[in-house]
Amino acid sequence: MHSRRTLLLGAPPVLAGLLASPALLLTACANAPTAMPSLADRPPIVFVHGNGDSAALWQTTLWRFESNGWPRERLFAFDQPLPLARDDDGVAQAGRSSTAESAAFLKDRVEQVLRATGAARVVLIGNSRGGNTIRNYVQNGGGAAVASHVVLGGNPAHGIWAVPGLRENNEFSGLSPFMRQLNAPKGPNGDEVTPGVKWLTLRSDNNDKYAQPDGLWIGSPGKPTNIGFDGPALKGATNIVLPRVDHRETSFSPAAFAATWQFLTGEAPRSPEIAREANVVLDGRAIGAENQSLAGAQVLVYAVDPATGRRLGEPVHRKTIGADGRWGPFSARPDAAYEFVLDTQASVTHVYRSPFPRGSSLVNLRLDPIVPADGSANAVAVFTRPRGYFDAQRDTMRFDGKSPPAGVPPKGAGVSSSRLRETGSEPQRAVTGEFNGERLTGLTWPAVKGHVTVLELTY
Structure with a gap:
């Protein structure tokens, strides 16, 4: 052309x-x-x-x-x-x-x-x-x-x-x-x-x-x-x-x-690495698929055990979302893993994230609702990579023990998430996603009540 x-x-x-x-x-x-x-x-x-x-x-x-x-x-x-x-x-x-x-x-x-x-x-x-x-x-x-x-x-x-x-x-x-x-x-x-x-x-x-x-x-x-x-x-x-x-x-x-x-x-950067901050302040918007604010929704943040996904006590932050969609600011520990709960009553998304090395005002929480394809699943868990795709020929990855994760093709980089649907009656359990050295563990939640687990990679 x-x-x-x-x-x-x-x-x-x-x-x-x-x-x-x-x-x-x-x-x-x-x-x-x-x-x-x-x-x-x-x-x-x-x-x-x-x-x-x-x-x-x-x-x-x-x-x-x-x-x-x-x-x-x-x-x-x-x-x-x-x-x-x-x-x-x-x-x-x-x-x-x-x-x-x-x-x-x-x-x-x-x-x-x-x-x-x-x-x-x-x-x-x-x-x-x-x-x-x-x-x-x-x-x-x-x-x-x-x-x-x-x-x-x-x-x-x-x-x-x-x-x-x-x-x-x-x-x-x-x-x-x-x-x-x-x-x-x-x-x-x-x-x-x-x-x-x-x-x-x-x-x-x-x-x-x-x-x-x-x-x-x-x-x-x-x-x-x-x-x-x-x-x-x-x-x-x-x-x-x-x-x-x-x-x-x-x-x-x-x-x-x-x-x-x-x-x-005109110069190479000093380093491609992300420098850590001592004081990490997080904020972002609670939004739906159209980037509209989920006014009236509740956001709760829990510190969790990174190995099990279990909560370490009561919420460390909570807020009712207003017209601007902002859910922060929240002062985070740079060594802590967190669960972010976005609750609209009709749908609840549990987002598990790795520790944050720096503060950011772009920690958006997007609702991930139950969809018809989830059928009668007892629990739904999503392993997602927002800033890239999964490439089975290039990357090292595993989701809930499966490599490549469900839905990831054996060739080509065209899928950025994997969705796990459990149909049995197993009680709440831990699910783990791993990608090129980043590891996330979260807990499953009851899909019948509109809950979805999201393991969201940072890198």
């Missing part, structure tokens, strides 16, 4: 170690990054999440920026209301947003950030659909006047499919009017990116479920999508390949952070 010349460049030492590869694939272009101002003058960064997601996915990315000295008060991530794209971008659909609505939301938030910080420019970083929103805002909503740099991770820049007659008005069709106008040639070189802004794209070599030549992950196995592994790359941008990362890891992995930091600053 677009021509470009590629160079194989040696990776900076930090980045090379993260990628477990001796080199990065970097697209040569005239749009090379320029050095950022001094540490005290770091511009604000606005992070834009993807389709159906929330700002919580940026939690570890913000921690890495903070750990390398980017001021916390200049890092912003927002929950977009109705984060799912419409089936047809031009037709209103309950619970979903259009490309125009998504760009308008971003424009409003950027203007808020500029007023709050007094900055003249911002950096925009987006994952997946968030990249569509950023490109639309920069090209059509005035964003080019205020965005200095843009980083797009796993953005379906040429669509997820480009098949004549297949949902051509969908935002993710490469044949949609929306996508065609975004990719129309610009400037003297016929670039696909808006001039005047520095652009970086990050993509997988061949492990992104939404950049595949075969339609397996869009429900059409064996049929061509007319999209290649390089679909997220854009003419006029700096395009980097991160080997073996999955769709979400193009934004949320240590390798993605290191490449982004290098692009913004």
Whole structure:
């Protein structure tokens, strides 16, 4: 779809170690990054999440920026209301947003950030659909006047499919009017990116479920999508390949952070590791699938035994959720494992998390209700990885003694959660999930009363 010349460049030492590869694939272009101002003058960064997601996915990315000295008060991530794209971008659909609505939301938030910080420019970083929103805002909503740099991770820049007659008005069709106008040639070189802004794209070599030549992950196995592994790359941008990362890891992995930091600053980060804080203050929103606040719900937090999931006494925090959805602030112990209980009376979600090394205002609690497919299960437990997918060929993982976990295919990174349904009458018991060194244990709860257990990985 677009021509470009590629160079194989040696990776900076930090980045090379993260990628477990001796080199990065970097697209040569005239749009090379320029050095950022001094540490005290770091511009604000606005992070834009993807389709159906929330700002919580940026939690570890913000921690890495903070750990390398980017001021916390200049890092912003927002929950977009109705984060799912419409089936047809031009037709209103309950619970979903259009490309125009998504760009308008971003424009409003950027203007808020500029007023709050007094900055003249911002950096925009987006994952997946968030990249569509950023490109639309920069090209059509005035964003080019205020965005200095843009980083797009796993953005379906040429669509997820480009098949004549297949949902051509969908935002993710490469044949949609929306996508065609975004990719129309610009400037003297016929670039696909808006001039005047520095652009970086990050993509997988061949492990992104939404950049595949075969339609397996869009429900059409064996049929061509007319999209290649390089679909997220854009003419006029700096395009980097991160080997073996999955769709979400193009934004949320240590390798993605290191490449982004290098692009913004011209230097490798001091470390991709997350520095620990002595005082850990947690907050976030209690929300449903549409990122709407669950006003009236109750949130209770318990310290638990990390080996058994058993509660260590009474709640250490409780709050009734208001219109803003905020459930904190809560001062946590950095060495403690916690159970977060989100109770709407009709449905109760028990979220078990590893100890938090740093404070965060992005600890969102999303309701995970009983669904018809759960049938007559006595207990339901979910093992989930919000910031990446499970890859049976790449990762070491186990859920309730099974490897790979139920529902995880033997090949490909396209599933981010595993759902366990118990139909027997066994009393409450512990369930454990393990993934690449992170281990979580929680307790099962009665599904007949609307309870669901969630083991939520941090990394």
